[in-house]
Amino acid sequence: MSRPRLKKFERAVVADPLKLQPRDIALLRDVGEFRFLNTEQIFALHPGGKRNLSRRLTALFQHGYLDRPQSQTSARLLSSHMVYALGRRGAELLSKDAEERERIYRRVREVERTLPLMAHSLMISQFRVCLTLAAKTHGVKITRWSQGYDLKEMLRHVHGENPSLVPDAFFTLEDKDDVINFFLEADRGTMTAERFVDKLKTYWAWRSDER
Structure with missing residues (x-):
């Protein structure tokens, strides 16, 4: 049977x-x-x-x-x-x-x-899958990845208040002596160009504040 x-x-x-x-x-x-x-x-x-x-x-x-x-x-x-x-x-x-x-x-x-x-x-x-496989192939380390609620909490801790914008992810790559931080925005065609540019301006302001 x-x-x-x-x-x-x-x-x-x-x-x-x-x-x-x-x-x-x-x-x-x-x-x-x-x-x-x-x-x-x-x-x-x-x-x-x-x-x-x-x-x-x-x-x-x-x-x-x-x-x-x-x-x-x-x-x-x-x-x-x-x-x-x-x-x-x-x-x-x-x-x-x-x-x-x-x-x-x-x-x-x-x-x-x-x-x-x-x-x-x-x-x-x-x-993230593509990034993981590419990093492994080229000997690059992904030392940090944060998204969702965890990322929101991290930004709240950094800025001391609820963030006005939460990226889809934040990650850090280490390649030999280089340490580079990235924000990720994943758009499925639902975001206007104006909104996307506004987000980029916010990320740039955050980067400038860290310098």
Whole structure:
């Protein structure tokens, strides 16, 4: 008798515990750090047999370590690439205490709150995946990456008040003796040219203040 076909967004009842491997932990850390990753992005970060990795992703989902946000079905995403977020058991595994676990959950909730932001978040993830692979190839270190609530808190600490503008990300690259900071703006064609220029002016003012 053939096994019943599992629905993409429903977990089956699993009796046997999943024996986690070191590669599973690395995968969960990446999904937690990136907030959302689709299968294509995961394959790029974790090269190897795609079929085996796909099965492992399914197992991690079925056991609650990963989630498959159902909102991706109406967010105009490519249906061939399943989107994953960190699940409750995954957050519990990676967090050292309740405070860190809540911080991990907050990362996901802040993006999942509205549907259009999931596609935007995946755009940021795509940039970060490409940056990670390029940096590894050329021996450049990504020493800092901050986005979302974490970045807002960092800017509040620097400026002493709620920031009027929060970039999509802030990151630092180290290349030999050079240390370079970057702001990231990911636009899916929804921002006017005037608004984009205003943001650039704000970033330039911040840079000038730091000198």
